[in-house]
Amino acid sequence: MTASARYDVLALGHAIVDVIAHAEDAFLAEQGMTKGGMQLIDTGRARDLYDRMEPAIEVSGGSAANTAVGIASLGGQAAFVGCVADDELGRVFSHDLIASGVQANLATAPDAATGRCLILVTPDAERTMNTYLGAASLLGEQPLNEALIRDASILYLEGYLFSSPSNIAALRQAAEIAKQAGRQVALSLSDRFCVEAQRAALKDLIRQSVDILFANEPEITALYETGSFDDAVLHAGQHVAIACLTRGAGGSVIKANGTLIRIPAASVERVVDTTGAGDLYAAGFLYGYTQGMTLQQSGEVAALAAREIIGHVGPRPEVKLSELLAALA
């Protein structure tokens, strides 16, 4: 029997502050960016791109961190493990996490800058991300808090961590610790290009450790190298206990134990910025799931949380999601 856990979810991911500006499609083309994707950039490119960007706002982000904040906002117990630097943006990231009610377990890397993501939001509300990892890439060089991992019902990993060898090692080690403690492991595939670059390693991890998989359509079809979403759903259903697969405005499907549940996307007045939509979907699902809701109900909470986030700029909720949830019930 598994010991009771202090945290519903422990999220492991890149600690990132988002720098968000509007941009035209022409700017993306001129800068050679793939719309909707994430690419890693170095210091020089980060400086050059920032110089070319419109006025921006700074707001804490990071995929798994956004998910942890979403769970806390819904009323769940969430913790986050990441790595920042001893600088202004590191303090911003830490403050926002703690103020959101997340148990922040942040390492501080010396001689580094806190990671940031230069995000361009086009008029269609799509976000295109350029990530300078900085200190976030050094997470794997810090000792893992094993007790914390054992003390969470679910370990949630972002696929973005597959960007550096030491982070991959940390992620694998964390998954092993969780499994040995009888905990469940959830993984978000994060990005289509990450999937293409790390397909074999991701498949290995999924086969060995993952119970709950989150992915959008481009990611899951990239993983299984198929042009068919339905085909990808079938594959995912064979490899994990629960697969939550999203299709933007097309809603999502949850494949679990041979059954397929369809969740419509919650209707939204105006989509402003899709940054964080997948992160908050995962937050909603994991909150519902750890509260003992049905998969259908968990999927509906997921859609509700995703809807809140795409209605404004930035990847973190502007209102207490628990209040939205209460209003729904």
Added chain:
Amino acid sequence: MTASARYDVLALGHAIVDVIAHAEDAFLAEQGMTKGGMQLIDTGRARDLYDRMEPAIEVSGGSAANTAVGIASLGGQAAFVGCVADDELGRVFSHDLIASGVQANLATAPDAATGRCLILVTPDAERTMNTYLGAASLLGEQPLNEALIRDASILYLEGYLFSSPSNIAALRQAAEIAKQAGRQVALSLSDRFCVEAQRAALKDLIRQSVDILFANEPEITALYETGSFDDAVLHAGQHVAIACLTRGAGGSVIKANGTLIRIPAASVERVVDTTGAGDLYAAGFLYGYTQGMTLQQSGEVAALAAREIIGHVGPRPEVKLSELLAALA
């Protein structure tokens, strides 16, 4: 005859990054804050208050800087003089100013942190400000760019600068240079408590140098120590060529050369955050005025710019104001 000017407006003020969070009225009371006001805070208080605040967003601010950005957004030529530090927030401030099309003339103070304003937005959309000046307070210790002042039709000063002796000296010197070059001087009273603390010095400056005065009702009645707005309007009309006096949802009046023009507030669907409303009103008026519009027209542009800013979080326009203006015409 006055030489033609490269800039419509040169703004002199505190270089500040805003840190904006939601807060309940009870929090303001508990923290001993006066709602709607601005108070200066030191390093320790800034740290303590930040720790107690909700998750925040960071966005460039500073009263006169917001006005400069508004003028540029409307299509005018604006410059800004201020002082930052060599840190992340300094780079954020500089980037946002330049990306907004403002000619940024920023000094960098060593051994200081860039100024920041911890802003609490209550459910009624009122903003309450706690300013840690940092490097912004060292503006007066940097050499003034005299040529730049002579090259602007209007020198715009924020009353907030009356917070340190060296900044007051710099402001007075700048006003003298502008007058000697045959330029006009505009002043915003900035804050009711600033006015009460510096009434005599402000009156001196107004008498000696100010052509265009911006103030809201609490500020102008505090300046003339009267409970009557109409009374304050009369006083202002005797001391400056143009007085632009705002009353929030009650619109504004422009008193100039013995005539009184009433400008209704532009209607707004939902007031989200009033931060920057006065700054953008000044931007709209000064843009219209320097473009040769009538006072009535300039006041209408002012109301339009203020309306844009109160419809979202943050003190800088989210859309090109020139496009809003074109849509109006």
